[in-house]
Amino acid sequence: MNYALCNGIILDGTKEMEPIHGKIVLVKDEKIEDIMNDGYDTAGYETVDLEGKYLLPGLINMHVHLAGNGKPQKKQRDNTKLVNLLFSNPITSHVAYRMVKNYAQIELNSGVTTIRTVGGLKDLDSRVRDEIRQKKYSGPRILSSNEGISVPGGHMAGSVAIVAHSFEEAKDHIDHLKEKKADLVKIMITGGVMDAKEKGVPGEMKMDPALIRQICDYAHEKGYKVAAHVESSEGVKAALLNGIDSIEHGAEPDQETIELFKKKNAFLITTLSPALPYALFDRSVSNASEVEQFNGNFVFKGIIDCSKAALQNNIPVGLGNDVGCPWISQYDFWRELVYFTRYVGVDNRFALFTATLNNAKLAGIDNVTGSIEKGKDADLIVTDGNPLEDLHTLRNVRMVMARGDLLRHPSVKRNPILDEQLDKFI
Helix, strand or coil: CCEEEEEEEECCCCCCCCCEEEEEEEEECCEEEEEEECCCCCCCCEEEECCCCEEEECEEEEEECCCCCCCCCCCCCCHHHHHHHHCCCHHHHHHHHHHHHHHHHHHHHCCEEEEEECCCCCCHHHHHHHHHHCCCCCCCEEECCCCEEECCCCCCECCCEEECCCHHHHHHHHHHHHHCCCCCEEEECECCCCCCCCCCCCCCECCCHHHHHHHHHHHHHCCCCEEEEECCHHHHHHHHHCCCCEEEECCCCCHHHHHHHHHHCCEEEECCCCHHHHHHCCHHHHCCCHHHHHHHHHHHHHHHHHHHHHHHCCCCEEECCCECECCCCCCCHHHHHHHHHHHHCCCHHHHHHHHHHHHHHHHCCCCCCCCCCCCCECCEEEECCCCCCCHHHHHCCCEEEECCEEECCCCCCCCHHHHHHHHHHC
16 A cells, blocks of 8 residues: 555654654555645555654664563472473464564554564564565564574573584584575674573573684684673673674673773663663562562663763663563563663663664664655554653554555553563553
8 A cells, every 4th residue: 555644743763853844744555655735636545644643763672582571480490390381282382483473463553663682482583574575474574593592501592592512613603694595694702681590690601702703703703793791891892892793782891891892892782671660670570580580670770870971981871672581571661761761871862763764763763764754664553642742651552564564553462460560660
């Protein structure tokens, strides 16, 4: 269908965006064909009256695990055992596929038109990506890493990351990613909040720096950017020194860290959502142990400090919400924008810019999406209110368009327990 989006107020996604009135956005063959003044002859287009609502670029979530739904857990589960069970026979393997497909569609219905996956089940992320591209069903644009690379005893080893006992095993996995035409490589350098056994060690080094260097060199040779799970200052430095392109999460920085970010042209993906419940919820609600709560606070503060320092030093910062972790659903990326303003101190405009055009730039796709410009893909959302004044309007988007395909009444099934507890912190 070709559409003429009329009677809306445009927020174009650029850094200095201001509401634009009196324009018609023409969509043809998946693209924004043009932006014309009111009164333009729209013969040949289906007119869509936006009724004075706000039209803005679709959101881009830079840190997604399509294997999880965010359901709260009363105790830690054995993720490796669960994944092995899922792929133990064709029936449960198909269940896993349907789950990943459905979670991708939930992302779209919530207003996220592009996701960057950073650790998933087998090759399901790239499979669903390809089926969406082939228009077998609706979904967001997916930049997939498929399974990440971890080490014995490392973060997410054996679940959404393979266990590499040597560089040769890591190299073989990168070759496999190339066969599946994955979009990036993800590695797990340090531990995390959930796998730390003592206070103060959620970012304990797991991957040897020499292996980090070998993986990065080989991945770059194959044309890949490398993203790294890192939750300690030591880990951030090891990652940057050895060729990592993006730090996922982050930790309290010092001047050496800042200089390394600049020297290596690396960027930071801020993820406030996953640590917040561990840090701020009462333990009777989060079901976190005393150690997990302590480490949650440690990581939460480190991510905030890293984000602030990066922004103060003109280091590129993107946003993702580490969806799939407990309490983080596939439909709640909008909360990450709110946390970015509340805990890092940016304004609504910068948060929206970060989640649209800036995330597109960091993902290397700003030539095709991230802003409302002639010639770009028609990745658009419609909100009742002005997110520059209140980001909460992103909670329930009224329309979603992904590469020209229009969803007029998108909806998601919300978990009331998540809303009840998370709403206290927005």
